[in-house]
Amino acid sequence: MIKPNHHVKIALIYFILAAVLGLVLRSFNLLEIPINYKFILNTHSHIALLGWVYLSVSTILYKLYLAKTSFNKKYSRIFWFTQVSLIGMLFTFPFMGYALFSIIFSTLFLFASYWFTWFFLKYTPITYRKSDSFKCIRASLWYLVISSAGPWALGAIMNILGPESVWYRLAIYFYLHFLYNGWMILSLVGMLLFVLERQQLVIPEKTMKLFYGSLNLGIILSFFLSALFAKPHVIVNILGAIGAILQIGAFLVLGVSLLKIQKRADKFFSPLHIGMLKIIVFLAGLKMILQLLSALPYFAGLAVEFLDFTIGYLHLTFLGVVTIGLFLFLDYFKMLRIRRNMYYLYLSGFILSELFIFSRAITAWLKLKIIAGNSELIAIASLLMVLSLMLILLSNSLNIRRGNHKH
Helix, strand or coil, X not given: CCCHHHHHHHXXXXXXXHHHHHHHHHHHHCCCCCCXXXXXXXXXXXXXXXXXXXHHHHHHHHHHHHCCCCCHHHHHHHHHHHHHHHHHHHCCHHHHCCCHHHHHHHHHHHHHHHHHHHHHHHHCCHHHCCCHHHHHHHHHHHHHHHHCHHHHHHHHHHHHXXXXXXXXXXXXXXXXXXXXHHHHHHHHHHHHHHHHHHCCCCCCHHHHHHHHHHHHHHHHHHHHHHHHHHXXXXXXXXXXXXXXXXXXXXHHHHHHHHHHCHHHHCCCCCHHHHHHHHHHHHHHHHHHHHHHHCCCHHHHHHHHHCHHHXXXXXXXXXXXXXXHHHHHHHHHCCCCCCCHHHHHHHHHHHHHHHHHHHHHHHHHHCCCCCCXXXXXXXXXXXXXXXXXXXXXXXXXXXXXXXXXXXX
């Protein structure tokens, strides 16, 4: 029998490993570490995005839409095939970076994601298929598939043009853009709509059509913002800005509808969940404003010149919007218990990390004196996040053991 809660714990273990690797990366400025920085960076990003986020999202989707069907064995095969690819990446990237075996396991993961997408779209019961939540989830999975065009293109680009080519960076940015703006964000929206639908709270049809159309067009057009490092024609800035504005407009439309049912939401969301939602809304708004600012050539140049701006933005998205969103839904669906004190510890580490990263970027930009001990402070903030994740894992493991003992 498949136990989604156990699969989520595996995803959390990957997150802890990725967070520890992030702490190692932060320590390179403080200690002499005899390992390859770029190899660790590759491992950190792959395990965070594919081990933590992908596994969590796919497990939640399985539980919500397919756990009561008779396709458990098919899903189990997909899950364990995915584990082979992830463990393979975990044991190859740190020692060889992008090389034959790490590329093989990365490619296996792409096939695993295609397999899951096919499985989900084929076997989701017809009763869900006309819902707004399924519509968003389906689109998110197609963005996951579309994003994979980036990794597929990398091999040809490296052989023909080399890793210093503009197209090499474009392929990576294509992958990341559709991964987080398309797959991750839309899947979280789908989960929220699923909760509302279960409470018989449905967004008006016209509102949903406007939101869905604006958001998808915005996701596509805002990819042009990822190409601004190459200093293209101004039309690219304009298209990217339109995409960013459409995304902001789409979420404003959805937000107005959600405000109308806010009081009813208090009945099925706990105070902790409401607090998480408020943080997610704030961080998502900040993310979209920064995205819009990057359409201006001056700010696009800053993101290229001062890497900490880009790192801070990516962490804002992945560690903020996406991870706190996953914490919310994993706790709501009783797949992972997120205790208030552990969540606040994580949130403190995340906020401090963002403040120190962005402050380092701003001081470099304005040519001011860097805060004394900035690197140490970022490492301490990272350590807080690692500790919070370990405590969440320990707490959930103890709860399971107690439950088994009582049984």
